[in-house]
Amino acid sequence: MKKNIIAIMRVTTIILIVIVGFSSLVFSSESSAQDLSKVNVTINIENENMAEVLAKIETNTGVNFSYEKNLLSTLKVSTQIYKEEALPTVLSNLLKNTGYDYEVINHNVVVGKTAPVDQTLDNSKEEAKNITELKQQKEVRGIVMDEQGNSLPGVTLKIKGGTSSGITDIDGKFVLNASAGDVLVFSFLGFKQEEVLVPSTYIMEVILKEDIHNLNEVVVVGYGTQKRLNLAGSVSSISADEITKTPVATVSNTLAGKLPGLITLQSTGLPGSDNATLKIRGFDGPLVLIDGSEGDINSIATNEIESVSVLKDASASIYGARAGNGVVLITTKRGKIGKPTLTFNSSMTWQGITNMPHMASAGQYAEMRRESHIQGGQPEATAPFTTEEIQKYYEGGDPQYPNTDWYDLLIRTWSPQQQHNLSVRGGSEKIKFYGTIGYLKQETFFKRSDASFQRYNIRSNIDATITNGLTARMDLSTSINMQDYTTRNLDNNIWGDFWNTLPIYPSEFPDKGKIPYAEGGGTGGAHITTDRELSGYSDRKSQDLRAVFELKYDFQQIEGLQAKALVDYKQNYSSTKNFSKPVPFYKYDFAADVYTHAGAFGSTANLSYSLPSDRQILSQGSLSYNRTFNDLHDFSALALFESTDYYNDFVAAARSNFITPEIDEMLAGSTEGMTNDAGTVEMGRMSWVGRLNYTFNSRYILEATLRADASAKFPPASRWGYFPGVSLAWRLEQENFLKDSESLDALKLRASYGTSGNDNVGNFAYITGYDISGKNTGGSYLWGSSRYPGILSKGLPNPDLTWEKLKIYNLGTDFSFWNGKLYGSMDVFFRERTGIPANRLITLPSSFGSALPSENLNSTNTRGFEVMIATMGQVSELNWNIRGNVSWARSKWIHYEEPEYADLDQNRINGRSGNWTDRTFGYISDGLFTSQEEIDNLPYDQDLRDNSTLRPGDVKYLDMNDDKVIDWKDQVEIGQGTVPTWIVGLNPSFRYKGFDLDFLLQGALGFDVIASINGNSEEYFNNRWTEDNNDRNAIIPRLGGAGSNGWTSDYRLVEGDYMRLKSVNIGYTLNKKILGSSGIESLRFFASGVNLLTFSALNKYSLDPEMPSGRGSLYYPQQRNLSFGLTLIF
Incomplete structure (x- = not known):
């Protein structure tokens, strides 16, 4: 723990030094x-x-x-x-x-x-005439552009202190009646607000500057948007530019290290499954909403997204059910007023492996097998290899003693990935449109397989003005996914096959038609199971369809009143087809030229087929009111009704004993032993939502919400859950004692309290249910000589089952200094979670016939903090923005349903109530034994056999309770679990003329993993203890050693702390002079890298720190990517 704290302090210090250093550079030029x-x-x-x-x-x-x-x-x-x-x-x-x-x-x-200096009474009439003429309004014409000279359509302009306003057209031009000397205020999202005097010529050319840190930016929140300045809750957001910088396959992976409080864990690199698991403040499974409807964050392409907001405190309470773990709001792009803009993005990526052990050579493998046999106490005469045979494996050249590098034969160094996206965006005041089509293909790195993942994304978002005050929105989108995998699971089983495909077997025979046996854990070898043509496949296809139609009416008679009605329809179709073919394999005696049948991968062809589908219909109606009174009182209110219906069904079938493995259709299989299954589930939720926002004098902010949710999962008496929330904020920079500060832009204090719920329990657990059994399974019955399906009780119901409830408290501050040159936020929070479903521990007689139902028994609490600090600035033509964030969160069990431990040590080790949820217990080691004398002089019994089974090279454990025996009572807390408690990120970005550069350092600390190195790897061979390598700190104890070597201990548990160079992006945008009159508005070339460097204690094990704990190399490893691409805008 001390090491963790020191590491955290170092990382935090580095982040602060970088940011403060650049801030001082800004301030040295800031006046x-x-x-x-x-x-x-x-x-x-x-x-x-x-x-x-x-x-x-x-x-x-x-x-x-x-x-x-x-x-x-x-x-x-x-x-x-x-x-x-x-x-x-x-x-x-x-x-x-x-x-x-x-x-x-x-x-x-x-x-x-300057005004005239000498004015006499004789000139007073002329002056009055001039003033009168000055105040006469005339038609002001002009154009608004950005700093690159591009026209900006849709810019809002108004006369300061007046009522007249307007908007620029598709060419960025405007016409407005005003007087010379009036001040026009120009506002546009993403740009600094400008105030410009109307000249006497009434012709204007206005340049808006990009605002990297825009305090007035609009942030998406629950059922609406708010200016960041007026937010009272803890909300983090990220824009489209930041999301699309790195061409990764999934949206979840683009968020790593960029948003304070958001934990991302990528436990696999398998194409199609390489998304990251998201945790907000350490809470599992946040609610993900795409344009207001629940969806899969990885089902859409990054290019479709306009922004991502993360609601972390009472701001999430407005979503009530399932929002207790936080909410991720994804907003897709929509049309804008202006000429149609065509954007084409294309990238090619080469995917490599971040870290993975290499297969041992044949000589190394044989040597370890012999060593393990002998050191395990077995006779040398029965050892699997002689020293002469081992030497032949090392020397090579003898076909009877091959040295096959299966890693090189089966795995390629780089596998390709390609992404292409074409979009169009534009519109007028009457209709605005956005459309896109995208394609992604990721290939696996198995050489003998065409296994891959493909995704097509299509989206059309249209906004139309029907009549004065009445607008319509229609969104249509689809995502088509195709996973073409091997018949063995690519992220699990196949890695057992791979590591058991032994180098002592040849990769081919003289007879190319015969497949070599290479063990492979009984499958024959990974050269068989990674070959789709040879052994079969597992293909999954799915399509998500979504249609949204919304009508919105702004009442002309009542300013600020708006009504909205929405219908959101989603349908998912998918199919999974698993087909395996029998593959016989052989051994070959090269000297005798004799083939021997050694077995087969499967005895017959097997086919299983499933067709699940899901449908969700969301209906929503709302009234909202938004007004400002006397420039002092900003008031808004929302009343909303929402209903969601869920329906899913599935059909499944399986057959075997095919006529021929060349026909992979169900009709070719035998009806004998065939199976089929089907099912349907319906579910629904209903909600009422209310929200009130009030801001007084731009200083004091109040937001109150109340949501009532009803879930069909619960009995009528406890079906409704009520979830209030309240947030308060105080903008101190508006107070008189700070208003004239030369350095302070914004300083806001926030406090919030919110509640939410969770209905993550089985459907209809409050009523008695039944399962229909198969005729050859439990629950069937015999009638005469035939067996028939029966029905089985699903267990006892719980008529009192209800909502899991969560309360979250949050204190925070947002600040900005020196015109946004230094800005950031800080939050501390505490969450209580009660009513977690669990089974009551009561001993029941076996004759009772059923398990007890789930009840709302368990509870936890979580505390933590997060800090984000950033600096932005410019020196000459160099612009930069550097952001750093640090967050920490950890949870405790308040109550955990468990037995009452009579033994104090049992309670200490196994008791959870009142303790951290992420404790790991094990033994404390003192290295390895290096001599028999050390074992003989051991003052306690480690193996409970007077240490008779111990040998040099075995792990030595400490007697923690001094009872002269090593047993379970000697276990102490040795680690903090597998989920990081600390998350850090540093994200600098730079722009110089046409060049842009940004990179992301992302780290995780405060967690531990079991470092399991595969026993057939080169790393295992090189790091093992031997008599010649009598190192008490060797990573691998003696082969064939004592069973205690495998105990959970600090010898096997390794600190998982790491720091990654998560991404690097460098690009160049061609100058407009170069593009000339080509019709191309912008052309940017870029190169990008992902996971290029990792600093971790696990590097010496050749393991990635985000690996699943204890899995070692038995999973598809994380990827290191190199990408090249372009963005073309017409």
Whole structure:
């Protein structure tokens, strides 16, 4: 634990040093707009216009200027040189005798025309006339563009302090009635808000700057959106740009290390199953909603996503049931006002293995087998290999003693992956549209198999204005998945086959038609089971269909009142076809040229087929109200009704004894012994939702929610669950004592309390149920000479079963300094979870005939914190944004249904109530025995046989309770379980001219894994204890050693802490001058890497730290990816 704390402190310190270091770089160039005398300017001016000079000063000093570019571009400035001159002096010299002057307004230096100095009474009438003309409104025309010169359609503009407003058209142009001297406010998502004076020419060209850290950004929350400034809950979000930077196959893997409080664990690299498991604040299984409806986060392509929000506290309470573990909200892209934009993304990826042991050579394998036999106490005469035979295996060249490298023969170094996506986006004020089609193909790294995963994604999102106030939304989407695997499970069984495919057997015979036997755990070898053509396949196809139709009406008579009705229909069709073929295999005597039948993989062809389908219909109706009164009271309310119906069914069948294995259809199988099955399940939920938001004077924020859920899983008396939540926030930067701060942009304090529920129990467990048995299974009965299916009770019902309940408390703060140059958030939380279903421990007589039903018995609590801190800035043309986050969470059992332990040691080791949920108990070791003398002098009995079974090279354990015996009572807490308690991330990104670079360091600490190295691996051979390698710290104890060597202990348990270079992306966007009039708006080339480096104690075992604990190399390993691609926009 001490090592963990030190490691955590180091990582946290590094993150803070990086962020503070870059922040200081920003602040060294950042100037206070209210104290220009402290800003020094060094600049060479050579016959430039005034606008160019001010732009230079702005870049060099970081001081923000506001001016009319068109007017100042006409003013020529003679050659001048300034070295470390005070900014006021420079500005006074530049503007002298020009008719212009400057003034500091709202942290900006505003340059404008000076008023006439000499005004006499004779001029007063003329002045009044000028003022009257000035206030007369005229038609203002203009265009809004970004810094690259691209027009921006859909920008909102309004007269500051007035009521007139407008929006830019598809070309970024606008027309609005205003007066010269009015201030127009321009707002657009993702860009800084700009305030620009209306010039006397009434012609405007407005440039909006990108806002990397936008305090006014809109964040998706439960059933709506809110400005980040007005959020009272703990909500983290990530934008489309960050999601699509790295071309990975699944959305879940793009979130690793980027959102505070979100834990991602990728336990396999198998194509089609290589998604990460998500945990919010350590809680299992968050609710995932895609455009408001429950869905699979990995079923959509990253290119479809606009944003991802994570609700972690009372903000999730509005979703009530199943929201206790947090909520992940995914919003897909929609149309925007503007000309149709066509975007094409394409990438090619080469997938390699992060870490995996290598198969031992034939000589190494034979040597270990002999060694294990002899050191296990068996006679040398019966050892499986002689020393002469082992030497022949090492020497090679003799076909009778082959040295087959099955790793090289079966596994390729790199396997390909390709992704392509084409989308179109655009629209007008009447109709907006977004459409996309995407394709992904991942191949496995087995050379003898065409096993792969493919996915097609198609989506169409349309928003239309039907009449004044009435709009419609129609979304259609589908995801088609095809998994073409081997007949043996690629993530489990096949790895047992692989590691038992021994190097002492040849890979081929002179007779190519005969398959060599290589053991393979009884399958003959992985060269058989990885070959789909030879041994069969397991193919799964599925299609998700979704259609959403929504009508929304804004009442013209009542400002701010809106009604909405929505129907969301989802249907999933899938099929799984497993076909295995018999494969005979042989041994061959090269000297005698004789083949011997050694067995077969299966005795007959077998086919199983299943066709499950799922349907979900969500109906929703709501009324919402949103108004601001007297510029002081922001008020919004929501009332919503929601109903969800679930329906799923399946049909399954299986046959064997096929006429021929070449026909893989059910009709070719025998009806003798065939099986079939089918079933249907219906379920439903109903909900009422209410929410109230109130903000006073942009300072004090209140959000209150109440959700009532009814689930058909529970009896009528306890069917409804009520889940309130409340959040409060105080924006201190709006208070008078902080309002004039030169450094503080935002400082918000948050507090929340929320409740939610969980109905994750079996369907209809409150009523008696029955299973219909097969005629050859338990529950069948004999009538005459025939056996018939019967019915079996499913057990006792529980009429009192109800909701699992969760309460979460959260305190947090959000802050921003120096115009967003330094920003972040901090949260602490505590969660109580009660009513967890469990079976009561009561001893019942065997004649009782049934197990007790689940009851709401167990309870836990969880506490933790999370910190996110970031800096952004610019020096000349270099822009950066660096974010770091650290989070910690750990849970305790409040009550766990368990026996009352009479023995104190039993309670200490096995008792869970009141203890951490992730404790691991085992023995404390003291290395390996290195001599018989050390064993003979051992003052306690380790093997309960007076140490007679112990030999040098066995693990030595400590007598923790000094009772002179090593037994179960000597176990102590040695680890913290397999789920990390600490998560850290550091994500810097840089832009320089057309280049962009970002990388992600992601780490996990505070967890342990069983480091199981496969006994047939080269790593096992090289790290084992031998008489010649009499190292008390050898990783592998003596082969054939004492049974105590396999006890759970700190000798086998390894700290799983790791730090990964999770991703690196580098790109270059071609300059518009290069693209010219080609019709291409943007072209970016990029290279990307995933899991390129891993720093972990498990590296010496050749194991990945995210491996399933105890599985060692018996799973499909994680992938290291190298990608190249382009993004093309027309």
